[in-house]
Amino acid sequence: MGGLSDMEELGERRRESIPRGIFNMTPLIISEAKGARVKDIAGREYIDFAGGIGALNVGHSPTAVVEAIRDQAERYLHTCFHLMMYEPYIALAETLNRIVPGDFPKKTLLANSGAEAVENGVKIARYFTKKPGIIAFDGGYHGRTLLALSLTGKVRPYKAGFGPFGSEVYRIPYAYCYRCPLGMAYPSCDLQCADYLRGVFRLHAPPQEIAALVVEPVLGEGGVVVPPRGYLEKLKGICSEEEIVFIADEVQTGIGRTGKMFACQHQGIEPDILIMGKSLAGGLPLSAVTGRGEIMDAPHVGGLGGTLSGNPVACRAALEVIAMIEGGALASRALEIGEKVADGLRKFEEEYPIIGDIRWLGAMIGLELVRDRRTKEPATRETRQVVKSCYERGLLITRSGAFSNVVRALMPLVITDEEIGEGLSILKTALRETQI
Numbered sequence: 110m111g112g113l114s115d116m117e118e119l120g121e122r123r124r125e126s127i128p129r130g131i132f133n134m135t136p137l138i139i140s141e142a143k144g145a146r147v148k149d150i151a152g153r154e155y156i157d158f159a160g161g162i163g164a165l166n167v168g169h170s171p172t173a174v175v176e177a178i179r180d181q182a183e184r185y186l187h188t189c190f191h192l193m194m195y196e197p198y199i200a201l202a203e204t205l206n207r208i209v210p211g212d213f214p215k216k217t218l219l220a221n222s223g224a225e226a227v228e229n230g231v232k233i234a235r236y237f238t239k240k241p242g243i244i245a246f247d248g249g250y251h252g253r254t255l256l257a258l259s260l261t262g263k264v265r266p267y268k269a270g271f272g273p274f275g276s277e278v279y280r281i282p283y284a285y286c287y288r289c290p291l292g293m294a295y296p297s298c299d300l301q302c303a304d305y306l307r308g309v310f311r312l313h314a315p316p317q318e319i320a321a322l323v324v325e326p327v328l329g330e331g332g333v334v335v336p337p338r339g340y341l342e343k344l345k346g347i348c349s350e351e352e353i354v355f356i357a358d359e360v361q362t363g364i365g366r367t368g369k370m371f372a373c374q375h376q377g378i379e380p381d382i383l384i385m386g387k388s389l390a391g392g393l394p395l396s397a398v399t400g401r402g403e404i405m406d407a408p409h410v411g412g413l414g415g416t417l418s419g420n421p422v423a424c425r426a427a428l429e430v431i432a433m434i435e436g437g438a439l440a441s442r443a444l445e446i447g448e449k450v451a452d453g454l455r456k457f458e459e460e461y462p463i464i465g466d467i468r469w470l471g472a473m474i475g476l477e478l479v480r481d482r483r484t485k486e487p488a489t490r491e492t493r494q495v496v497k498s499c500y501e502r503g504l505l506i507t508r509s510g511a512f513s514n515v516v517r518a519l520m521p522l523v524i525t526d527e528e529i530g531e532g533l534s535i536l537k538t539a540l541r542e543t544q545i
């Protein structure tokens with residue numbers, strides 16, 4: 110395969126054989142990838158600022174991970190953990206119990222996708238508390254399966270047309286300071302958005318009927334919204350007082366992305382349950398639910414699991430990924446990447462009024478585009494144009510946000526300074542061309 114005509118032919122075969130509902134950000138068809146670089150079948154090279162939407166923190170095909178996968182594939186591919194146990198599942202559970210924050214005994218369940226892990230986290234919290242209600246957030250994203258979608262707080266493209274959704278989900282605003290839902294300003298607001306939780310208890314359901322609160326430490330799909338200091342702590346405090354299980358969804362923020370193994374460590378939070386996915390196994394399908402031993406052990410024998418859950422090849426990959434993050438300097442590199450990119454973006458800000466806000470935590474970076482800095486009218490169409498123009502010039506980058514007006518970067522943490530520089534210069538050209 111190779112060449113533009115093959116791209117077109119494959120594109121046509123894709124259209125014929127795969128539902129249109131599965132979105133493609135670009136028409137790119139890949140031939141190979143390494144580190145933070147991708148090559149398509151026509152031989153064009155791209156810098157990858159999208160990182161498989163945050164699933165490639167250790168980069169494309171890192172050697173140690175590939176070797177572990179090869180070694181495991183030759184031993185056995187699958188047994189079903191219910192039928193025959195294997196050491197990689199146990200070793201990974203032990204590792205996650207050690208690295209997830211919290212000075213208390215923990216246990217870990219493995220699953221296949223982020224959504225499946227979220228569903229399991231909620232199931233376990235409900236079983237443990239014997240309560241039905243769940244608190245979720247405006248702009249939150251937790252996946253596309255029914256319960257995960259019920260928690261997700263964005264109508265298009267995720268929810269429209271797919272109802273009815275699960276019941277007993279109560280929603281509160283997130284600490285989105287650039288567009289404060291309460292029209293206040295930090296810190297004088299005293300984090301009243303977190304107190305909204307008490308409003309749920311007054312207006313919708315008492316805490317005696319709420320099992321868990323599911324929160325992203327930084328909104329990912331919601332537009333890289335980094336909450337101010339103290340916000341998660343305040344939510345966690347209310348949950349502890351009211352015996353509500355605090356679930357941190359770190360599917361996107363975890364595994365070194367934000368400069369620490371888990372983003373909740375930036376605010377000193379020890380969640381009762383922490384959910385991981387995406388980068389956990391370097392791009393293989395694997396997710397995990399790690400939580401307090403007594404919570405995780407609540408469901409009866411046979412109440413949890415799945416045929417392919419905790420696949421041994423994926424477990425071996427995950428052990429290597431974690432060793433790379435723990436042993437290398439990738440988490441501190443995430444901090445450097447964040448500063449470097451933010452510096453570059455701040456320079457663009459002076460020239461391009463379309464830039465409304467720049468947000469980042471480590472290498473999770475968002476650039477919110479607006480038609481008018483005063484009114485903050487979202488520049489949704491222009492954001493789509495910037496992402497497209499980046500692609501045409503050789504930079505892969507995604508967008509997110511409640512108004513789909515945030516250019517989002519989740520580059521592999523192995524990216525070089527040179528690649529960052531090249532990527533930023535493409536982004537600058539795309540912004541210049543998209544001025545309004």
Ligand SMILES: Cc1ncc(COP(=O)(O)O)c(C=O)c1O
Pocket residue numbers: 162222223224225227250251252253325329330358359360361362386387
């Ligand atoms: C915070 C968060 N939770 C859950 C999910 C769902 O993960 P998956 O797509 O693997 O089901 C995502 C995916 O983007 C996510 O960002």
